[in-house]
Amino acid sequence: MKLNFFFILFLTLSVLNVDAQSNNEDILFSVQGEPVYTSEFLRVYNKNLDLVQDESQKDVDEYLKLFTSYKLKLKEAKALDLHKKTSYLRELSNYKKQLAKSFITDTKVTDALVKEAYDRLSHDVKANHILIKVSENASPEDTLVAFNSIMKLRNRALNEGFEKVRAEVHNGQTVYGEKLGYFTGFKMVYKFETAAFNTNVGDISQPFRTRFGYHIVNVLDKRKSRGERTVAHIMVVNKEKDSLAEKPEIRIQELYKKLNQGEDFESLAKQFSDDKNSAQKGGMLSPISSGQLSVQEFEDVVFNLDNIGDISEPFKTNYGWHIVKLYGKKLVPDFEIMKPELVEKVKRDDRSKLIDEALVDKLKKRYNVDNEFSGIDYFISIFNDDYFKKTWKLPADFKENEPLVKIGKKQFSYKDFGDYLQKTQRNRTQKGPYKSIISRKYESFLKDNLIQYQENNLEEENEEFAHIVGEYRDGLLLFELMETTIWNTAKTDSIGIQDYYNNHKNNYVLPERIDAVVASSTKQKTLKKVSKLLTDGMALDQIKSLVNSNNEIEVIFTSDIMDGKHQALPTNFNFEKGISKIYKHNNAFVLVQVKEVLPQTQKTLEAAKGTVISDYQTYKEKNWIKELGEKYKIVINQEVLTNVKSQLKK
DSSP states (O other), X not given: OOHHHHHHHHHHTTOOOOSSOOXXXXXXXXXXXXXXXXXXXXXXXXXXXXXXXXXXXXXXXXXXHHHHHHHHHHHHHHHTTGGXXXXXXXXXXXXXHHHHHHHSSOHHHHHHHHHHHHHHHTEEEEEEEEEEEOOTTOOHHHHHHHHHHHXXXXXXXXXXXXXXXXXXXXXSSSEEEEEEEEEOTTSSXXXXXXXXXXXXXXXXXOOEEETTEEEEEEEEEEEXXXXXXXXXXXXXXXXXXXXXXXXXXXXXXXXXXXXXXTOOHHHHHHHHOSXXXXXXXXXXXXXXXXXXXXXXXXXXXXXXXXXXXXXXXOEEETTEEEEEEEEEEEOSOOHHHHHHHHHHHHHHSTTHHHHHHHHHHHHHHHTXXXXXXXXXXXXXXXXXXXXXXXXXXXXXTOOTTSEEEEETTEEEEHHHHHHHHHHHTTSOXXXXXXXXXXXXXXXXXXXXXXHHHHHHTHHHHOHHHHHHHHHHHHHHHXXXXXXXXXXXXXXXXXXXXXXXXXXXXXXXXXXXXXXXXXXXXXXXXXXXHHHHHHXXXXXXXXXXXXXXXXXXXXXXXXXXXXXXXXXXXXXXXXXXXXXXXEEEETTEEEEEEEEEEEOOEEOOHHHHHHHHHHHHHHHHHHHHHHHHHHHSOEEEOHHHHHHHHHHHHO
């Protein structure tokens, strides 16, 4: 995503729409006569002050330039009728529907379920279970047979032992007896999870039903969650293109020996780890939670380290060879940290049914909806078995205009529910009493329309929702404008890109580099010996065999094409062919043999094209903003601006 577009979003995600402004409110500036009020500017500036990385943007005058540019772009987008485009309107509509989901909920029930989920994620349960399979839509007779079967198995398990019965009855088709191991919240369907967490260790639960059938669960153990670990690692990968590089298993064993000799883990990671992202931080990784990693071997090693400071033996994964050091142990993160993630999980889980039920009850009260289904007798009278064959039709004399239920200001008729019945008959419906079938269908109909009515009226009912939709509306509009006006045209403007590159070649060069070998050791004396051997022209393999022994690694060599920022080189290292003096670097000593100095090289347009295009887009946008400023007159009220500055200084 373009850097400039980040600022578009940065502004539009912070600007609160001001639909109705008092005439007495100060106008900070106007764009082609359209006022922009002081309150809007102050709100945006103060809200984003802590987020701004560029200190210049904290300056009111500099920030005002960015803000006026934003308003100019918005003015141009509307002038081009981009807000009327079908794709824009569709995207905005989809966003509103998605956003509405986070507002259409019962927060009390959600909060209770989130807290329960957190408590369960803080623990692991070890359990086995027995399942009698039965369909969710099974007949009452089949359901009763399954229930009686699971009750008999529970009685047997109480008398004979759960494991014995489990092993005997499992057939993998109608009856399952499975060892589940340890699991935590969200790893099982909600009803199963609830039964397991609510059953004491050693006990067998009462039968309970999920969508799979009837279960009993035997809880074997409960423990606190393993939480998370903070570790650092040294990683060595195979460098196929480097003929001088050792095999990774040999290099990792050398590093492990140096650690056992007492050398510093962080220093070795900085010098030799091939994980460039963590090497500069001494190998430190972000905290790791159990089950988070896709690399099971790595996770197992991490969680098997017991004491802070413990270092693993070298081990292999698909990524290479590793050595891991334990720096921190922590249980499940604090509730407030996990809460946003848990809210989303709860809404996607079976728990959402409980939230839906609470929401429907709340909306019925809000919109004064009567719980009584007054038309049920009429719909029973026109219902028949054709519904189960998916051929049922409304009768010719159907009372379609009869009022059914009123939600807020919207009146629904018999026709609305009749159409819903016809539409949903395509879904498989188990035969049963007409009254219970029609009652369930009516509850679904009512739920769908209650939620839809609230969604359609959210901008009027909820100020926060209205603000966020307004912010996205403007952000999406500016994205359409930037894409059509700057980004796409800049990418396809081959002549313009070529001219820009030709005029700014000095910005696109490879820095001076060296083809070098770096020798690293904790002993300065050892490197003096290495320096002499290199001067004498001895090969690296011979030097290594001479200086290092099977039991002790005195020196490690790194061979590479390096620029001045390479991790193995001392700061401000002088690029000069030959053998350098000995430097102190990363709590060790280093010696550099520079075989060749590679001069600064001009990048071709093809090699630098991504950066050139990005710079060209910035250049085009700067000129375009200047043109917009000439097209739409901006008038700044200097007196008001002075007052704004004085307010911000307080």
